[in-house]
Amino acid sequence: MTEETPILDNHLHLDPDHHRGIDAVRDFAHVGGTHLLVVNKPSWHLGVEAETGEDFRAVFERTIEVVEEASSELEGRAWPVLGIHPGLISRLVDDRGFSPDDARDLMQAGIDVAAEYVDAGEALALKSGRPHYEVDDAVWAASNAVMRRAFERASDLECAVQLHAEGSEEMTEVTAWAEDVGLPAHKVVKHYAGGRLEGPIPSVICDKDELETAAERGEPFLMETDYIDDPDRPGAVLGPKTVPRRVAWLLENGHEDAVRNAHIETPALVYGIDTEATLERP
Template identity: 65%
Template sequence: MTDDVPILDDHLHLDPVNGRGPAAAEEFAAAGGTHLLVLNKPSWSLVDSAAVGTPEGFRETFEVTCAVTDEAAQRLPGDAWPVLGVHPGLISRLVDGGHSPDEARDLMQRGLDIAAEFVADGPAVAIKSGRPHYDVTEAVWEASNEVMRHAFRLASETGCAVQLHTEGGDDFTTVTEWAESAGLAPDRVVKHYSGGPVEGPIPSVIANKEGLEDAAASGEAFMMETDFLDDPDRPGAVLGPKTVPRRVNWLLDEGYEDAVYTAHVETPARVYGIDIN
């Protein structure tokens, strides 16, 4: 059913250090998938603990992710691109390790600076940022928002999109207003792990049927993702690599051909400037 239909997973992790790495991309391709956006795992998953939060640790994390993305691309009928940045949960690790929220903010912003270099010089196509999806102190919350706003400034300067890891919800207009004030258009801001349509950013909808049907029926721009973690201790988490191709088949069976084209061709071109035809 998915023959000749390009299929993009907008947010998937490949871990060549602890997980399956490019082998998971083969599973995605075997199910009909064609293109991937590969997000770096948090630095504490990929580098020595002493390097977490350091420029060297960020750079190593990004280099490892670019390398595994290149390997994945060789196993796909289409292509794969890295999305690089700093997991918002890092601020809690840094603060728990003795840094002040402001010090943690500065370290994370430096990590984003390095991610932006990989966008400016290639091969990355977007920056990852956000804020904690769990309760934190007001000082940590404010510092996290400053990190995210720094990502918007960098994205505006380099001409790329930002994928956001945030709390749940469906109204992020304030966030896209911050992006606009930094010179970044709202349609270059992506809300990772959306449960359906959202206000403000482009939703990257986790590939569960209910949320996908809501997004498809809305007629608005969206993308699809698994947030596959490639964690050997949690195989298949969050969703397995085969899920997006399977959900595309289901959407086609339900008559959402136009929505599939929107999610897998039109929206990625609009957001990232990538060709998935």
């Protein structure tokens, strides 16, 4: 059945300039992967130390370029997810001397620029979130304000937001914030999630136990590797072949409904994409 079903990795990064880039896409495709959501790498990883929102354009446009290359290697296609990594706030405040409010304003301006690409049809969704590590109250408040800006822009655009945030099984407060500005809870995705999460749609990291939990729970979910394509951290997170291999494992264990859920139904629900119609088998 892996030859018949679309296989989507909901969250990975590609670095065509410093590491594997398109070779990682070929690895994914070689073992049956068909669709990718490629999230821009943190801006400072690409040498961008932003002073204004406009400075993030170089990051976004390079991501769009590599996504176009990735699509040419896939039997399905790839889409860009663009935004501001929430860890930037610590880099701005701790390393560059920004106040939390000034860091908030810069990051919100970056979200606004990312939203322009979604509005133009050049990106599928936005990326935001808040630190997954302990920060002081002012940085936490500023980070939440950035995330809320992403919800506002996504509501205007009727697109999804992928969140990088703390580990949790309960984030209903966050989806309530989204709903307060008109963004439905199913348009909020928690990246690097476990198999059980209340509030956002979980994008489940491809640990077998977590996938089994998600499969048995029966609620909408996605699958991801969070492949980071970083030459300094070659073993970090999971490799690009993992999602197709986990799909095969799920099918071998009788979870056909869960595979359809994660790779056809939930992508349609969250992003409005049709992974079957965009699939061209030879």
